[in-house]
Amino acid sequence: MVSKELHFTRAAEKLGISQPTLSHQIKMLEQEVGYSLFNRIGKKIELTKVGEIVQQEALNIQSSLKSISSQIRAFSNVEIGELKIAVLPGEITDLVSTLCGEFNQLYPNIKVFVQTTDQVEKAVLENQADFGIGFTFNNSDMLQVTKLYDEEFYLISNENNEERKISFSTVLDSSLILFPNIHQCRQILDKTSSEFGRKLDPIIETSSIESILKLVRNGVGNSVVSRTLYEFYDTDDLYFQHIERPSLTRSIYLVMKKNSFINYAARKYIQLLVGEIERLRFDTEKVAMASLYHSLL
Template sequence: MELRHLEYFLTLSKELHFTKAAEKLGITQPTLSHQIKMLEKEIGYALFNRVGKKVELTRVGEIVQQEALNIQDSLQSMSSQITALSKIEIGEIKIAVLPGEITDLVSTLCIQFNQLYPNIKVIIETTDQVEKAVLQQNADFGIDFQLTSNDLLQVTKLYDEEFYLISNKENEQPNISFSTALESPLILFPSVHQCRKLLNKTSTEIGKPLEPIVETSSIQSILNLVRSGVGCSIVSRTLYEFYGTQDLFFQHIDKPSINRAVYLVMKKNCFINYAAREYIKLLVREVEKLNFKTEKEAIDSLHSAVL
């Protein structure tokens, strides 16, 4: 049974006249008669009594009419709900992020997002299993670093970022080797943070221990300790750019350089609601404004597919 058959049936059951119903539907009277006969054949019973030009519903026709009206109402309700999700500035958005600085990035953007859309609730889920949260639809989208190949996910590289050694003193050299940076008194995130995991991995690769003098989960504490001269820190450009660091100085780390990619993760062929699209727009605008190393083709693809 096709939806158009129900549309034809409901129109005829309202008009109770083949010619008038056909005109309203924009089809010929013979076509309408043929479609109604096909529907009756599929159901197995006559839906209309035809006495000359007069048409009336049979008892079975009355049952079909009521159920067809229920289906029509359900379709209209579904359409209305989708319209509300896609256009109206209400509702909520769920974002899955890794523990650490990406949580800080998302939380910082929430301030701007709330000013623009005060009626949209933002829920940030901090998890080591971002992909799983997205696949199980516990999040509208996620932000991740390292990804596994999965045909069910749509993954877009947002940007590549580097790491800086930051201090409260200006340095003559714009760059510093990672090995030399490790000789500074360091204030770092704990080992559970993604940034710290990358630093630990790199220090192991060069065979030099990473021994911070202070560990704290608070980026504000790290920045304040650096300001006071307690030590230096190694932070991602994301954190450096999104916090008030104009009074601090940075050096690019090289030999080896430390870089990582930041990805936007969504489930393929999944409806992206209005709130999620607007948040992603804000995120992309911030990334472009800060001149992060982006792949134009990836961002253009994101714009055409989602934004």
């Protein structure tokens, strides 16, 4: 409280104790640490470098105590609580959100919060999310990263084409309806076309997958979408072709804090997610899936 208020009297009032008592406790802590925690400049005070270290460790201890309480509640109230998921912006959010409906039917008393952020690792490390889902993650000794599956991208249209495959250069020559370049799907397309010495020039850009599918249905143009989106939306009236030379693929990863407790809600959602991945026969790694199942037991 003193490090927050930077004022002994105000801190004492917030804590409900006398100012001399608080000053004595700080002095005892400084004696135990062996260094001053505050610089006292007249009536003003500021944290010393050692004080900053002690403050951060105190916050870590406070976070650990909250985690202990959360874990105990998770054991005693298994189907009551909340689930926090961090996902990268873009089409992967559709995958996570679509499964939320089914999850809610199975566990109506668990509130689900989907946080869209480009800092998924940070959200997980700072306990703002129970787990995260994205495409690429930096190596960290504090994170457990599991590959969920590999997927390819399709060219979709409203016309049945006998050729099941199409070259990327031919894709570039077609009228395309695409996501804006903030989407990871579009970034892959931009990078690949740049390697061809070409620049994508879509006739329409929209962040709405529903709009993209509707425009393709109406024959306005074709689109390139991930298999995840193709499988999770009503696309029975559309046709797809595998893109080759080169093929466009990416990996989907799940990230959790290493050696941390996985609460009931997170375990059940991940099991639901893995079940859906297996049902759709996505390209998974058996070792990675086995390790993930083991961590959920």
